[in-house]
Amino acid sequence: MDNNSHLATQCIHTGELANDAGMPHTPVYNSTTFAFDSTADLLDVVEGRCEGSLYTRYGFNPSIRSLESKLAALEKAEAALAFSSGMAAESAVFLSHGREGILCIGDAYGGTLELLEKQLPLLDIPTWFLLGTELDQLEHYLQQGVRLVFFETPSNPVLEIFDIADIARRVHAYGAILVIDNTFATPVNQQPLGLGADLVIHSATKYLGGHSDITAGALMGSAVLIEPVFQWRKNLGQTPSPEVASLLSRSLRTLVVRVQQQNANAMHIARALLSHHRIKRVLYPGLDNFPGHALASRQMNGFGGMLSIEIDGTREQTSAIVDRLKLFKIAPSLGGVESLVTQPVTTTHHGLDEEERKRRGISDAMIRLSVGLEDVHDLLADIEQAVS
Numbered sequence: 001m002d003n004n005s006h007l008a009t010q011c012i013h014t015g016e017l018a019n020d021a022g023m024p025h026t027p028v029y030n031s032t033t034f035a036f037d038s039t040a041d042l043l044d045v046v047e048g049r050c051e052g053s054l055y056t057r058y059g060f061n062p063s064i065r066s067l068e069s070k071l072a073a074l075e076k077a078e079a080a081l082a083f084s085s086g087m088a089a090e091s092a093v094f095l096s097h098g099r100e101g102i103l104c105i106g107d108a109y110g111g112t113l114e115l116l117e118k119q120l121p122l123l124d125i126p127t128w129f130l131l132g133t134e135l136d137q138l139e140h141y142l143q144q145g146v147r148l149v150f151f152e153t154p155s156n157p158v159l160e161i162f163d164i165a166d167i168a169r170r171v172h173a174y175g176a177i178l179v180i181d182n183t184f185a186t187p188v189n190q191q192p193l194g195l196g197a198d199l200v201i202h203s204a205t206k207y208l209g210g211h212s213d214i215t216a217g218a219l220m221g222s223a224v225l226i227e228p229v230f231q232w233r234k235n236l237g238q239t240p241s242p243e244v245a246s247l248l249s250r251s252l253r254t255l256v257v258r259v260q261q262q263n264a265n266a267m268h269i270a271r272a273l274l275s276h277h278r279i280k281r282v283l284y285p286g287l288d289n290f291p292g293h294a295l296a297s298r299q300m301n302g303f304g305g306m307l308s309i310e311i312d313g314t315r316e317q318t319s320a321i322v323d324r325l326k327l328f329k330i331a332p333s334l335g336g337v338e339s340l341v342t343q344p345v346t347t348t349h350h351g352l353d354e355e356e357r358k359r360r361g362i363s364d365a366m367i368r369l370s371v372g373l374e375d376v377h378d379l380l381a382d383i384e385q386a387v388s
């Protein structure tokens with residue numbers, strides 16, 4: 001595969017293995033182990049002299065390797081690893097590279113916050129947290145021994161945009177590494193490695209999978225940074241099954257068209273809701289009046305399929321609106337072909353007290369929409385009937 005091809009081409013062709021049946025894509029190699037002609041041949045793989053198939057938990061399986069070639073191409077990375085979930089990828093990265101101290105900037109996925117706040121400290125791994133408004137303290141934490149800085153941009157659910165290139169420079173000045181969770185943006189809209197980040201994580205359960213039918217994760221970066229994570233993945237047993245790897249490769253072939261249409265649908269809805277009398281605020285990085293718009297325009301190629309709105313009403317009135325939606329299903333996920341909705345105070349940010357939610361700008365009347373691939377007119381009509 002030509003490495004200079006555009007993303008949509010790479011999504012379809014990179015990593016696909018020739019096979020005896022003439023299938024245009026890699027078959028599912030659903031074997032846990034692989035047989036060799038001789039002990040010498042087996043030792044060549046075990047000792048790393050050649051890249052053969054060996055044992056599926058290691059990821060030494062053609063379906064998994066095929067997927068990983070595609071994943072690396074998506075983020076223009078030297079190397080990639082597939083995982084059994086987004087959290088598997090995150091925990092392996094934190095254990096490999098974050099043991100001396102991790103700093104999380106801004107809001108993060110609930111599971112990430114729990115891992116950082118509750119589990120990693122049990123292993124004496126120090127973790128710190130900074131809000132976007134406190135970024136001037138970054139150097140203070142880097143001086144304290146932080147070796148790994150982590151954030152999501154756009155963040156969940158207020159879609160705060162962080163300057164990847166600027167933060168990467170500041171982090172590198174102290175010899176630390178920058179890890180970005182690129183789940184919300186997708187590689188179609190944002191390529192953090194090109195902006196200076198060291199590792200990129202995806203919950204492939206979301207846009208990369210795109211159909212709400214597989215749980216998987218991905219990690220992309222340099223071979224040197226990926227190698228220790230490979231060892232943790234292998235021995236923690238976090239490799240995806242060949243069936244899931246194959247389904248994810250299938251999904252990735254349509255990633256670009258899916259994300260571009262989701263971008264367009266979200267932009268259409270965001271603009272249309274701006275003037276609605278029951279809606280106080282529309283949070284979408286593509287809107288001119290959005291605080292992070294200029295930065296998002298610089299570092300993103302598209303503004304994504306996620307948007308949040310704030311209702312002019314109480315928490316209960318907001319829940320009632322959510323309940324009246326018909327096309328948007330109430331579910332705590334995102335990135336699939338079907339549109340989903342959550343009220344963050346009842347789901348992703350349920351565990352935070354009122355003061356902490358306020359500090360993070362998450363109102364009780366906020367609704368987070370994951371805009372899918374239904375006809376945008378139907379989606380808009382659904383929101384309008386629910387809000388009115």
Ligand SMILES: *Cc1c(COP(=O)(O)O)cnc(C)c1O
Pocket residue numbers: 085086087088109111112152156181183184203204205206215216217
């Ligand atoms: C869902 C999600 C995760 C966790 O992914 P799983 O595949 O559920 O483990 C991590 N980060 C973000 C931004 C997510 O949306």
